Amino acid sequence: MNIIADQNMPGIEATFGRHGHVTRVDGRHVSRDQLLHADVLLVRSVTQVDPALLEGTPVRFVGSATIGTDHLDLEGLRAAGIPAVHAPGCNAEGVVDYVLSSLLLACQREQCQISDKTIGVVGAGQVGGRLVARLEALGLSVLACDPPRAEREGDTEHFVTLDELLARCSVICCHMPLVRDGAHPTHHLLGAARIEALSPGTWLLNAGRGSCIDTAALGARLERAGDLTVMLDVWENEPDIDDALRQRVDLATPHIAGYSLEGRLRGTMMLYEAFTEWAGVTAEVELADVLAPPVVATLGVGQAEASPQRLWQALSHAIFDVRRDADLFDRYCRRLGVATGFDRYRKEYPERREFGSTVAYGSREQADSIRALGFQWVDDSL
Numbered sequence: 121m122n123i124i125a126d127q128n129m130p131g132i133e134a135t136f137g138r139h140g141h142v143t144r145v146d147g148r149h150v151s152r153d154q155l156l157h158a159d160v161l162l163v164r165s166v167t168q169v170d171p172a173l174l175e176g177t178p179v180r181f182v183g184s185a186t187i188g189t190d191h192l193d194l195e196g197l198r199a200a201g202i203p204a205v206h207a208p209g210c211n212a213e214g215v216v217d218y219v220l221s222s223l224l225l226a227c228q229r230e231q232c233q234i235s236d237k238t239i240g241v242v243g244a245g246q247v248g249g250r251l252v253a254r255l256e257a258l259g260l261s262v263l264a265c266d267p268p269r270a271e272r273e274g275d276t277e278h279f280v281t282l283d284e285l286l287a288r289c290s291v292i293c294c295h296m297p298l299v300r301d302g303a304h305p306t307h308h309l310l311g312a313a314r315i316e317a318l319s320p321g322t323w324l325l326n327a328g329r330g331s332c333i334d335t336a337a338l339g340a341r342l343e344r345a346g347d348l349t350v351m352l353d354v355w356e357n358e359p360d361i362d363d364a365l366r367q368r369v370d371l372a373t374p375h376i377a378g379y380s381l382e383g384r385l386r387g388t389m390m391l392y393e394a395f396t397e398w399a400g401v402t403a404e405v406e407l408a409d410v411l412a413p414p415v416v417a418t419l420g421v422g423q424a425e426a427s428p429q430r431l432w433q434a435l436s437h438a439i440f441d442v443r444r445d446a447d448l449f450d451r452y453c454r455r456l457g458v459a460t461g462f463d464r465y466r467k468e469y470p471e472r473r474e475f476g477s478t479v480a481y482g483s484r485e486q487a488d489s490i491r492a493l494g495f496q497w498v499d500d501s502l
């Protein structure tokens with residue numbers, strides 16, 4: 121069996137490699153010619169897959185190690201009889217770690233307390249739902265907007281409309297998928313009018329898809345007024361993103377929010393499970409076989425971290441200081457140009473572990489706070 125896989129997917133040789141010959145390709149430039157002898161195609165979000173790409177090839181199984189599916193023509197592939205699977209939730213914990221690291225950094229920079237803010241989460245699925253749960257566990261004030269869920273679950277009590285959320289929240293976190301049609305499209309959901317209407321001082325974070333925000337309008341507001349705190353992990357026209365906007369926002373990262381080692385390996389393993397079922401072979405490897413223990417397995421919290429926010433900052437930034445990614449991304453862009461820098465940093469992304477893999481030693485009084493942040497807690501008096 122011939123397996124073509126994106127070069128940015130870890131764990132493929134250890135899993136799929138047991139059942140066939142693996143060839144790695146640059147996911148941004150997959151061509152039909154490269155697939156003329158392929159049975160299986162494994163991609164990430166940078167490869168658009170539709171029936172035209174696969175026409176006349178022997179590809180009979182497509183797997184995308186991603187949460188998002190906007191790069192897959194699922195309907196077309198279904199009509200062509202080609203199974204296409206993705207990896208729901210695989211890197212959701214990593215995205216939540218990214219959001220917490222970013223918001224706590226913004227608090228540090230602006231000398232404010234996160235507990236004074238109301239945080240709005242747009243899109244309360246695998247990522248947004250987990251984010252709401254962690255923020256609420258930390259005792260923070262949260263509102264969520266998810267019209268498809270509100271409709272499906274008949275729940276208007278727990279969900280607010282987008283405009284209510286924008287009006288009531290000082291922090292807005294976007295985690296909706298990119299949907300271009302249907303009853304609840306998200307393309308430019310935060311369009312020019314909504315961006316103009318944001319109160320000065322609002323924090324806006326996007327870790328969903330770049331095109332959910334009209335970034336030309338966002339850039340125009342920042343250029344004119346510079347009165348928002350903006351954290352962008354996703355962009356319109358990746359990797360050739362608007363460099364002026366990149367330099368204007370407060371935190372710019374190249375679509376790495378979900379790039380924890382666990383998240384990337386979970387993506388591979390979810391595809392592997394689907395593949396073994398499809399191929400009728402026995403899965404020979406589990407996640408634990410390919411996931412090494414974290415290098416930093418334990419963290420001492422120390423008595424100095426008196427306030428909950430200082431404790432959260434110390435812990436989250438010890439494991440994932442998003443400044444590192446922003447600084448390195450900036451260096452890559454300056455050295456290589458923005459489009460090459462964007463992809464190169466993703467390709468060379470330093471290993472990052474999830475909060476949930478890390479044990480933090482703290483006092484009994486700190487236990488709830490440590491756990492709520494997403495870490496494992498061990499009593500430091502033992």
Ligand SMILES: NC(=O)c1ccc[n+]([C@@H]2O[C@H](COP(=O)([O-])OP(=O)(O)OC[C@H]3O[C@@H](n4cnc5c(N)ncnc54)[C@H](O)[C@@H]3O)[C@@H](O)[C@H]2O)c1
Pocket residue numbers: 187188189208209211212215242243244245246247248249265266267268269295296297298299304305306309327328329353354375376377378379
């Ligand atoms: N930056 C990253 O590294 C990264 C990582 C993972 C996922 N993502 C993106 O985040 C998106 C969300 O991930 P997820 O795992 O939570 O997906 P999900 O499908 O589990 O949840 C998406 C939620 O958004 C809701 N939604 C749909 N349309 C909406 C609208 N108009 N307004 C508000 N909510 C709406 C859905 O009902 C659903 O509950 C993915 O589609 C992907 O594009 C980015």
Ligand SMILES: O=C(O)[C@H](O)[C@H](O)COP(=O)(O)O
Pocket residue numbers: 128164165166185186187188189211375378
């Ligand atoms: O949808 C997702 O899961 C993420 O946005 C995605 O995985 C980011 O990484 P990429 O697939 O672009 O390497």
